[in-house]
Amino acid sequence: xxxxxxxxxxxxxxxxxxxxxxxxxxxxxxxxxxxxxxxxxxxxxxxxxxxxxxxxxxxxxxxxxxxxxxxxxxxxxxxxxxxxxxxxxxxxxxxxxxxxxxxxxxxxxxxxxxxxxxxxxxxxxxxxxxxxxxxxxxxxxxxxxxxxxxxxxxxxxxxxxxxxxxxxxxxxxxxxxxxxxxxxxxxxxxxxxxxxxxxxxxxxxxxxxxxxxxxxxxxxxxxxxxxxxxxxxxxxxxxxxxxxxxxxxxxxxxxxxxxxxxxxxxxxxxxxxxxxxxxxxxxxxxxxxxxxxxxxxxxxxxxxxxxxxxxxxxxxxxxxxxxxxxxxxxxxxxxxx
Amino acid sequence: xxxxxxxxxxxxxxxxxxxxxxxxxxxxxxxxxxxxxxxxxxxxxxxxx
Numbered sequence: 197x198x199x200x201x202x203x204x205x206x207x208x209x210x211x212x213x214x215x216x217x218x219x220x221x222x223x224x225x226x227x228x229x230x231x232x233x234x235x236x237x238x239x240x241x242x243x244x245x246x247x248x249x250x251x252x253x254x255x256x257x258x259x260x261x262x263x264x265x266x267x268x269x270x271x272x273x274x275x276x277x278x279x280x281x282x283x284x285x286x287x288x289x290x291x292x293x294x295x296x297x298x299x300x301x302x303x304x305x306x307x308x309x310x311x312x313x314x315x316x317x318x319x320x321x322x323x324x325x326x327x328x329x330x331x332x333x334x335x336x337x338x339x340x341x342x343x344x345x346x347x348x349x350x351x352x353x354x355x356x357x358x359x360x361x362x363x364x365x366x367x368x369x370x371x372x373x374x375x376x377x378x379x380x381x382x383x384x385x386x387x388x389x390x391x392x393x394x395x396x397x398x399x400x401x402x403x404x405x406x407x408x409x410x411x412x413x414x415x416x417x418x419x420x421x422x423x424x425x426x427x428x429x430x431x432x433x434x435x436x437x438x439x440x441x442x443x444x445x446x447x448x449x450x451x452x453x454x455x456x457x458x459x460x461x462x463x464x465x466x467x468x469x470x471x472x473x474x475x476x477x478x479x480x481x482x483x484x485x486x487x488x489x490x491x492x493x494x495x496x497x498x499x500x501x502x503x504x505x506x507x508x509x510x511x512x513x514x515x516x517x518x519x520x521x522x523x524x525x526x527x528x529x530x531x532x533x
Numbered sequence: 534x535x536x537x538x539x540x541x542x543x544x545x546x547x548x549x550x551x552x553x554x555x556x557x558x559x560x561x562x563x564x565x566x567x568x569x570x571x572x573x574x575x576x577x578x579x580x581x582x
Contacts, residue, residue, distance in 0.1 A: 289576040291544055291561040300566045305573030308551050484563070517571025523563045533578075 199323035201231045207374040208268075208279060209315030209336070212532045216335035216363050216435060217425070220316040222530065224378045226276055229355075230269035234319055236331060236366045237263045238430050261420055261431035264333055264362030271351040272343060273380035274479035278524035280358045281481070282532035284338040284410050285522065286312040295527040296478035302521045303410075303441060310437035312337045312412065313532050317360070318372045332370035335363030337436045340411035342444075343483070345385040345473070347404050347498075353385035354473060361414055364432030365425075378528065381475035390447070392508075393460055393467035393488060397449055404498050406447030408471055408483045410520065413439030443520045445469060445485060445508035450501055457504050461490040466511060474525075482523045486513035548574035 207223030239261050242254040249255055270276050278299050282288045286304035290297055304312060314335045321329040339359045346353050390397045390406075397403035419433030426432065449457075459465075469488040474480030491509035495502065512519045544561040548569050557574060559565040 287570050287573075287575060289546055289548070289561075289566055289570060291546055298561070300561075300563050300570065302567055302570040305571065308573035308575075484567075515568065517568050521563065521567045521571075 197324045199321050199328050201233070201321075203321050203323075204233065204329075205318075205320040205322075205374050207318040207372060209317060210279075210528070211530050212283075212313035212315060213335065216311075216314050216433070217365060219332060219334045219367065223316075223318060223372065223374055224275070224279065224528065224531075225374050225376065226270065226378055226380065228268050228270050230267055232266055233321070233329065234264065234266040234317070234331065234333065234362075236333070236362075236364075238428065239263055259429045262362075262364030262366070262427060264336075264364055264366065265339075266360060268358040268360065270356050270358075271380075271382050272354040272356040272473065272481075273382050274475055274481060274524065274526040275378055275380050275528050277343065277356050277383070277481045278526045278528070279531050280338065280341045280356060281410075281522045281524060283313055283315055284341050284358070284412065288313075288532050290529070290531070290533055295529070296525040297527070297529050299524040299526075299531065300521070301524065302518050304438070306438065311435060312438065314363075314436075315532070317362075318370045318374060320370065320372075320374065327369065330369040332367040332372055333362045334365040334367060335433070335436075336360050337414060338412065339414050340409065342407055342409040344407045345388060345405060347385070351382050351384065354383050361416060361436065363419065363434075363436065364430070365427060381479035381526070383473040383475050383479070383481065385473065387474045389472045390470070392447070392469040392506075393456075393465060395456060397447070400452075402449040402452065402455075404448045404450065404503060406471075407444070409444035411442045411444070413441060415439050443485070443510040445488065445510055446506065447508075448496060448498060448503050448505045450498075451495065451504045455504060457490065457493040457506050461493045461506075464489050469508065469510075478525060478527065480525045484521050484523070485510045486516040486518065486521075487511040547577040547579075549577050550574050
């Protein structure tokens with residue numbers, strides 16, 4: 197009897213793993229929008245290109261390594277965005293003795309470590325009294341996240357997409373009892389406040405859409421180092437280090453007489469950019485770029501209205517010692533702790 | 534204004550630099566935390582058994 201994809205039960209590791217190979221024990225169960233099921237992919241090499249066989253065909257295959265990766269596409273809830281940003285940035289301070297808990301999150305300092313906190317991820321799909329899928333992926337890290345906002349009604353106005361990568365370690369069956377669905381507090385774009393270089397884009401009703409992103413450019417090949425480990429005779433990663441990380445910020449706003457975007461670009465004026473969304477006073481996320489310049493300001497249109505699309509150039513702030521930070525409030529304690 | 538509100542202690546956080554061992558105790562606000570966290574300071578977990 198086949199299983200429907202809606203039967204997927206997905207648990208994201210709440211507490212961080214103690215190391216890349218030791219599974220976490222606490223999970224948050226979330227819904228998601230995409231139907232992508234994770235597959236542990238064993239990769240095999242072959243000898244087709246090798247000479248001396250007398251032909252060009254495969255005569256032998258060789259185990260190489262495991263590749264595990266997937267995407268999480270979700271409406272932006274305070275709980276999920278906090279989880280994603282915590283594991284993507286890596287340096288987390290949690291305060292508050294009762295809910296709501298406040299998470300102050302900054303990118304890790306590469307002078308201290310190159311490794312982000314690792315999390316476990318479990319996927320289960322019940323079928324015929326058993327499980328068609330029951331995998332625990334151990335030693336996972338976030339490659340990138342994108343928070344997107346748009347004009348328009350509903351939860352689709354505010355979404356979060358995460359790409360994650362696994363070390364290759366997988367436990368089947370998982371042996372995990374996934375908790376009940378987490379209560380998510382969705383943050384609609386209608387709650388947004390956005391200030392860029394001293395301009396309040398919400399008060400002037402100009403803002404239309406945009407995104408905030410972060411990409412770790414994980415050094416995935418370097419994870420297969422001598423001694424990194426094997427599973428079923430295939431290599432697994434023993435580390436996943438950050439590469440050259442890239443913050444991103446883009447927005448589209450209606451263009452008015454006296455709109456400052458072009459002058460800000462030409463003069464390379466810098467200032468703070470802060471984007472905040474919330475469900476209520478206890479569930480919110482605020483992204484801050486302490487020093488933002490503009491890289492591109494391009495005239496555009498949206499629904500026939502003249503607009504301008506700005507691509508920001510986030511700069512490292514020598515006073516804040518970071519290029520970007522986030523402050524999140526939610527009722528879940530222990531995320532990435 | 535309420536006197537008690539004025540004297541209420543603000544929550545503080547202890548941060549430690551993993552390499553130098555330097556410890557800083559600061560107010561639990563992003564303005565105070567972010568510059569230190571950017572330098573690599575990490576929160577000291579208080580054990581309450």
